Amino acid sequence: MLTIKQITDDKEAVIRGLEKKHFKGAREAIEGVLAFDNKRKSAQAELDTLNAKVKTLSKSIGALMKEGKKDEAETAKKEVADIKIKSKELEDVMKQAEDDKRALLYTIPNVPYDIVPEGVSADDNVVVKTGGHDTVLPQNALPHWELAKKYNLIDFDLGVKITGAGFPVYIGQGARLQRALINFFLDEARKAGYTEIMPPTVVNAASGYGTGQLPDKEGQMYHCEVDDLYLIPTAEVPVTNIYRDVILNEEQLPIKNCAYTECFRREAGSYGKDVRGLNRLHEFSKIEIVRIDTPEHSEQSHQEMLAHVEGLLQKLELPYRILRLCGGDMSFTSSICYDFEVYSEAQKRWLEVSSVSNFDTYQANRLQCRYRGSDKKTHLCHTLNGSALALPRIVAALLEDFQTPDGIRIPKALQPYMGCDMIK
Structure with missing residues (x-):
């Protein structure tokens, strides 16, 4: 706050x-x-x-x-x-x-930085960079939900039977692709100096208030009312709350953590083409990177996080673009945010796969996350996080953009994790 x-x-x-x-x-x-x-x-x-x-x-x-x-x-x-x-x-x-x-x-959101563009909605976001290659698909290319059925990778109907819409079941090579991506993303985060955390996927209300999901996003979270606990919408919540009511020493900063978790979002009001297949789910896998830093260094940390996410997309050989979000499309808690989107050639649309944000002192003030500086005084930290990466739309883009008449090609970086170069 x-x-x-x-x-x-x-x-x-x-x-x-x-x-x-x-x-x-x-x-x-x-x-x-x-x-x-x-x-x-x-x-x-x-x-x-x-x-x-x-x-x-x-x-x-x-x-x-x-x-x-x-x-x-x-x-x-x-x-x-x-x-x-x-x-x-x-x-x-x-x-x-x-x-x-x-x-x-x-109830008052964070104040955006001056560099944040004016605007009301996603239409006003600014594309700051594009990368990757143009995708050429075979004739009669299929969207990922049809490819998932053709190659028996994901069963959406079975998920409806077990739980409900938005809870797919991954099968065989589909499950293997999920695990390959999780391990790849975690290994890349470790190489970049992030310490892996395995946090709970259920948090108390104090944790929700600490990172700003409560009261702003209360209606979007699954609430276990008997115990007053919440299923996490992102690993940002438990990992950042590790440092709630903690005073760090300046030499400990920046702290760099990463975590793989399942994420849960009610996504109330979602409908139409945006919810087809993997486009929008109630439960999904995601690797999150989180940093705790000093105000003087947090901008550099933010740039390093952006470079890390961009590097993942480059290694996956996916066409992507980076957008600086306008004021009207930013989250409640962020001071500045960049979205990464990958292009789905089969759907002819961009799919958001990551948001990388700097929250300045907004979360730290809620959390009372502080550090003791060289002046012996305590100061509020800056907190930052980003998806590195969310799996569903990455899987959708990989299936659609790498489909061939002979099967679905696996990017070279993923082949050691998949143990094959093609899904057939």
């Missing part, structure tokens, strides 16, 4: 940033935060004055008793008792004002 210092240093800049994200009622929300903060400060100032008065009176009581001024001492004692009642009332006012301020801050 935003810090009070961030707001008070340049309130108008914060409001402009929120308006770039098309956050309705930006000015009213920020003014509300400041009103709660001022109420807390006012109560704190009054409480400090009363505490000082209690300290003075307490010292005088002993002196009055020694002087035999019992009545004056009793009057002072009564005044101290009255002040303590008032002090408790002020403490309650302060706590309520702080709770109200935090609750309001939870």
Whole structure:
């Protein structure tokens, strides 16, 4: 969440940033935060004055008793008792004002960086780079859901029988392709210096609030109501929460972690061509990379993460493009985000396979993730994460773009993991 210092240093800049994200009622929300903060400060100032008065009176009581001024001492004692009642009332006012301020801050998104383009939707995102090769498909090329059926790789109907729509069953070489991609992505992350984590795939509400999925994305998460636990939408949630309420030493940074997990998203309201086959699922596999860094180094970390994801797509020989997201298409928590998309020649459309974001101090402030600098003071960290990569649309693109009359070709980088060069 935003810090009070961030707001008070340049309130108008914060409001402009929120308006770039098309956050309705930006000015009213920020003014509300400041009103709660001022109420807390006012109560704190009054409480400090009363505490000082209690300290003075307490010292005088002993002196009055020694002087035999019992009545004056009793009057002072009564005044101290009255002040303590008032002090408790002020403490309650302060706590309520702080709770109200935090609750309001939870509803306010992060402020985008200046480099983030203006815009309302995905149509306004800026393509900053394209790469890969042009794909030439054989005549009568098939979309991946038909290829999956033809080669018995994925059974979507069986998934509906077992669970419901959006929960496919991978079979034989389809399951093997999933495992090959997972191992390839994890090995590449390890080579890049990331430490592998195997986190839980169920988290408590505090973890959801820590990384910003709650309360913003509550309706998109699967909630285990009896235990008040949530199925994770991404490994970002448990991995970043490792550092909740932690003070790191500056020399430990940047911390670089990666994790493979299953991810769960309700995807309420999704329909039409976007949900065919693997295009949009309720459960899917993903490798996430997460960094904890200093403010001075986080931009470099972000660039390194972008280069890592781009390298994966190049090794998979997929045509891709990188987009800088506009204010209106960014996530609630990010300061800047780049999406990676691969081109599906069979579907004639771009498929998003990764988002790589810098959250500045927004998540760290929620998490109280800090580091002790060379100045011996504690500072909020920057947090970053990215998909490296999400499997479903990578699998869709591989099946469609590498189909041949003889089968589906396996990219060279994946062949050691698949143990073959062709799915037949």
